[in-house]
Amino acid sequence: MSLTLRDYQLDIIEKARQKMREGCKRFLITSPTGSGKTVLTAHMLQTAASKGMDSLFLVHRRELIKQSVLTFSSVGVRHGIVAAGFAPDPKPHIQIGSIGTVGNRLHKIRAPKLIIWDECHHLAANSWAKIFKAFPNSFHIGLTATPQRLDRKALGEFFESMIRGPEVEWLISEGYLTKYIIFAPPGPSMEEVHVRMGDFSKHEVSEIFNKPQILGDSLKIYKKHADGKRAIVFCPGVSHSENLVSTFKVGGVSAKHVDGNSEEVVRDGTIRAFKENDLSVLSNVGLFGEGFDVPAIDAVIDCSPTLSLSAYLQRFGRCLRPNYKKGMPLDTREERLAAIAASDKPFATYLDQAGNVMRHGLPDEVREWSLDGEKKRKKEESKVKLCEKCMAANSSFAKVCVFCNEPFQVRARVIEQVPGDLVQIDPNEIRRLRAKEQGSARTYEQLVELGRKRNYRRAELWAKHMMIARANKKQGA
Secondary structure, eight states: OOOOOOOHHHHHHHHHHHHHTTOOOOEEEEETSSSSSHHHHHHHHHHHHTTTOOOOEESSHHHHHHHHHHHHHHOOOEEEESTTTTOOOOSSSSSEEHHHHHHHGGGGGGOSEEEEEEEEGGSSSHHHHHHHOTTSSSEEEESSSOOOOOOOGGGGGGOSEEEEEEOHHHHHHSSOOOOEEEEEEEOOTTTTOEEETTTOHHHHHHHOOOOOHHHHHHHHHHHHHSSSSOOEEEESSHHEEEEEEEEEEHTTTEEEEETTTOHHHHHHHHHHHHHSOOSSEEEEEEESSSSOTTTOOOOOEEEOOOOOOHEEEHHHHHTOEEEEEESSOOHHHHHHHHHHSSSSSSSSSEESOOOOHHHHHHHHHHHHHHHOOOOSSSHHHHHHHHTTTTTTTTEEEEEHHHEOOOOOOOOOOGGGGGGOOOOOOHHHHHHHHHHHHHHHSSSSHHHHHHHHHTTTTHHHHHHHHHHHHHHHHHOOO
């Protein structure tokens, strides 16, 4: 297979070259999950190797090592591997390395001219920063779909500037990602759950979701909205994931669990069975939120509430890759959309038992990214709420439902009262309601607060621009 880039990837490459011509040695490239960052990486590294430059591609999980090796090999990019369990080959200019192994072998590695960091939003972690500081004279290029850390530390400590790739909405409209359908319930209340290190306590969340009713609801939801489809499940804890798999098996659905402590042979065999369609449901804890590329993933079942916008977007991205109908042309937008429509996966399905869509918004919203850090906030609030009578999506400011006029009651939901089914969310309706929510924020202070709730990294600047735009619009009226 030849290494062929799409137009938007070529545009990113040209912007990267311009940065380097200008003397910028540390910059970040942000592009959505499924936009082809690994192929982009292979091209950049191959170009560097053709000029005799040593380079290093760093990833942080064993599955990502194997996936990168497969991609590089498929497009003819010669490389070595610096990771435990793989035979080293120091001859190639390109080396794919794991963070842990490279960190332990710094004294054995030729200083690379170029380092590309996969999922670089983790860079503030000590094990990553150790490698970064060991090569101060190298070019450093970061790759991520979500340049935001849960602890809100600034990535500007590591990168001087950012190159922004295409938006999710554009990739969907152009047929590079698939459309989606969201089903979501008014899930368990997180009001009493403690926040640890910026996110909900995994132990407490696991206890809430590891109850027979919730486990049974997961099975019913899957059978109703994604029966027979390949689905990835995100769970907050191992016990919950294992019990969920048992529930699915009793219900006649082939399912398996894996986590970071699973034996390598078990993990590899389970993933292979899922990819080959011998397994319908693959439940995991902490493994597949990033870089797990299987276009045939039809659905995501999210059972793990999170305050991390990055984690939510990464999970959703697992099912957005299109599974084009084989044999159909893909050269034009119309051809790609036709190949998606004719495939076994005309749309992706996101089953949100965790309330993360309500917490963070739609995956194709245009979000503000910045290399600047931000002060921690104690709690994120829902931006959309569902009417318990008609299940319509409403603005979080609404006192009564805009569809059925049912008053919203101020009370905590009880876990035993959680409905067992999910409700389909209309993305256009959420966009309309969020626009209405934005319009109701009249003052600069209200806009700042809204921007913070929406995870805008520079909420104050966004609010300022909104106030200027409103003033200009009023003067032109």
